[in-house]
Amino acid sequence: MSFQSSAINDEELVHYAVRYGHIISLEVYLNQNPKCINKLYTYGQSKWTPLLAACFYKHEHIVRMLLTRFKPEIEALGTITLHSIDNRLDLAEEVSSLWTATAVNHFGIVKLLIEHGNANINHLIKTHSTALRAACYHNNLEMVKYLIEHGADPHQSKKGNYTNLMLSAGRRYPIIVNYLVNELKCNINERDENGQTALYYAVRSGSLEITKFLLENGAINIRDDKRKVTPLMRAALFGEINLVEAFKDYSTDIEWIEAKELLATSFSGCISRIENLSRTIEYLNEAFELRLTKNLPKQIITEPLELFHYRHECETIEELNQLLSSNTRDSLRIEAILIHQRLLGNDQSDYHDVIYHYGVNLAYNRQYHECFRWWFYEIDLKQKYNSIIQTDHLNHFISLFVQMKFNDHIDIPIEDLLQLFKIMNYVLISNHYRESFDVNLITLLHLITIISRIIYSENLDEKQELSIDYYRDLYKSMRSIIRHQYKTKTTGLSFLHLCTSSLTENIPFSIDYPCWMTTRLLIDCNADVNALDLNGNTPLHTLVQNISSSNVLKTIDLLCNAGVHLDYVNKDGQTPLQLVPSFRIKIIERLKKKMDVICLKCCCARLIRQQQFSYQNILSTSLIDFVRKH
Template sequence: MMKSGCESTGEFDNLLLSTVRQGDVNLLEHHLSTVSNPALYLNRLYDERNSQKCTVLMIACLNDHRDVMRMLLQRYKPDLEVLNNITFGDFTPSRQIFFNISVLWAATSINNFDMVKLLVEHGANVNHRTRTGSTPLRGACYNGNVSMARYLIDNGANIHLNKENNDTNLMVSVCHKHRHMVTYLVDELNCDVNECDANGRSSLYDAVVCASIELVEFLLKRGAHNFRAIVDQMSPLMWAAEKKRPDLVDIISPYSSVLERIEAQELLGSAFACTNRDNDDLNQSFNCFSRALDLRTTHNLSKAMTTTTHTIFHNRYECQTIDQLENIRTNTELMHIEGLLVRERLLGPTNGEYRYSLCYRGAILADIGQYHEAVTYWIYELGLCQQYSISIDSKHLRRFASLFSRMLYKTKSIPTEAIIIVIKAICSELERDKQNFNDNLFTLLFLITITSQYLIECAISIAEKELLFHILRSIVQHHYTQIDSGMSLLHLSVDIRTRVNDYHIKHICKYPCLQTTRMLLKCGAIANAFDILQNTPLHVIASKFVHCGRAPDNICSFDQKIHTITRVSTAKILKLE
């Protein structure tokens, strides 16, 4: 027997872990026979790579060493309910870590039926729940293993234990298109096809989203209803239309009301009009709109008319008759607008799909050189986000900088009002969204650079210039700095490491940038502000010149204000060198 003083040594732990990873049953059994209390090691969590915490039994399970597991279970009877933290496959930063996992849950998730039976025979809890409420039965449903699911239920697994947010076993089976599992759950276990998760999404909703004709037909025949989800107010029929699936629309329509069928045709037509540049799709869009108008006429169901219009839609209203629709059939622009008007009515201004179609339309216009029209669409969508307190994607804000750069480079013209609106939006996001703070700060820097060149190169009124200077001064007064480095906008404007990855922004924004630096200083930026490493903006750029073998005195041309601290920063550089 190993002496007790050695039992907790790291050497023995490493020996044990190495042996179980190799799957050497005899050697592992030998090592365990040398200690007085094997359970001390078998029930301990070991730190594995990628932040995993696993027992010896879990390591054997994940490495598919069934003989090792059988030996451990039969001879040493380890605790099967120790909570592990694991990940599957090669680890990447985005790969999910699963917390509070039992070995049985892991065995079902990797779809190893032999291990599952072995663990259940030795008393594993078939209703174990992970941190998110997932069960071993869910693992069987995820993999579509009907035999495993039946075995677990025969041994006491509760089919009604759902994951967090009431995500059911039927839903996960539908999402992965496991027809045989869905049939088993519904026809043999009488699972409710209309049960919804916390967001109001049903199994039929999931079947449409994953585009399974077979499962949509099956669920409808088993009594699934076409109701709207809470999270997006979209029904399965609406999603079928939004995904441009006329086949699914035709399957669900007989189970829907007349108005639902009409609106499905309208939404289908709008999806064809607004999410593709192909003229064939515009023809399909016309046909869908025509069918909807025919149904409205037949059933005397007129459209709900809006009382206001918007200039981005050319102040148009939706077509109310076939004749009105025929008049715009060959006008691509008006057909796109018709589609957007339909989407605004059916989806609503807060719907993500509708707002995406506005951005998409703007992108198409930008690609054909209609930059001002493109800006108008994007500003309209940005206004909806602000009006309804919808979070704004930092990538979307960056696209404004890209579009403005393209406009400045190609046409020397940007709407001043648009620049101001976007800058204000970014400042609001800097206060609200700390997770994307640095990304938004770089976007703000790019916009300041664009504005600096805009003021020099473009003919604008004195009033517009004063307004832009006022906005820039208010930005500088906030003293924004990067979360991790503490670098200010002035630091970033003189730093050669300030990278620009967007093709169009690169045409305008290159750092160090003299114009941006002068603009920031003119608006009150603190020339001798320190970052987290106690570097001033001058030191940031001077250090780059020193490392390149150039005299730091050359940078005095950046501005007289920076020149006044040349000696201090140069002395600091020389000390570092």
């Protein structure tokens, strides 16, 4: 009897049978189509043979049937999707059936594939993960031992030199860690591509048990290459007192003293984790006493900065006591920052984070001007050392400008606006920020909108008196931005498209679009009012489709006065007028009125298109482009 299925195609049929464990349906189909046993089927992002799919869906009876009744290619490779640690879908490529079975933690199928299929136990997937690594990931000691007994290589690491020991330490699996170290003799001080060891992973995971075990078995407190901190320093930075104490008998005198100093800073409140100033004072005093006892004075080589009011770090316990007699909280925070600078260095992200979060504290207390000084210092450091400037940090500038000007009615320092202009331009032209280009472009648009409201707003609370020099500098910066002709990567929207649209995402409070003031400023700085997006829409096309009626008529007038073409057609052959909803009577009337003064050149171009005259080989390139837009 022939296997029939009129409702679904063969690919769906095979997948359905395997997914739901319909062994008879699958067997009948494969008997009729034996060549399909090794066919690579596509289902969503997955690519697999029937055997691979059966392993993924944990159907041991189907795997057994395929191995005994047919001759599937055990080492056929495919692609599967798995849930990662943070519950995202990860694509695993070049996976074998055995690796898939271990990845879904099915010991029965693993045994079948090895004992009845002679599967390659050391197959490497695209990332060089092995079946043994997948077993370690699931904390399955029984499976790990089985794989080792059948020839698994315990020393094979994933790309980036991420060992099974690092994985197990990071996932807080003490039994697996013990087995890998004591039974398999894995190198406890192996370093990954960032110079981090299993001890670092244990500390990062917060596992006191594994941290102690590794230290007792010879783990070294090695400074990594990425963050330039040791596992002990990392524990101290995050205020992990118990983890720090675990290192007491396994660190040098200077390592222990500096750990106490970093532990003190973690409780100072200069970062947004914890604040306990009594602990800060306690650990700073301990560190000074140890320095005195061990004769290890501080080695301070950094020059005092104006930003810190030329303060230097306390070098004796007497200086610390004198400091504590002043404004304790702020004094201790500055002290903590200076300690970070000495121990971590100006080029490290941990130090940059401390600088940024201190600025956040200043902003919270409405010390806006001081906040900007610290934030710009952090960005200067990131630019100097080629570190990535966080998109969120740039957005926070905008939010604070909005808070200052439109909520608290405080004038924004023009120097800060100009400085942010330079930073945004740097970010937009840099290849390091390609993935966040559109988000950063929107941030720059918000900055332009704030400036436009300072200049043009009819609300006196928003306007700001500017000197001629400031006007000149602002317009110079704006024109420099406009000359780059920035457009969003995804849709090709210019600034004029964006400010005439109904932007709703990531908009700071008190900024609304469409915005006639932003439109005016862009036009005054020579923005192209006839710029086209990827769908051939001009800013006027974008504007008239807005649901909001706020400022639309005023913005239409601005665009028309600046020379926008009302008869340009988009890729669907529609003019702006044709896109206006029928109930938007005022907008239709305004556009029709403006259409009465369309120039002769436009009429000719539209007539050529309507009459389908041949013009490609007659007109110049610029005129051909002009005609096509009508």
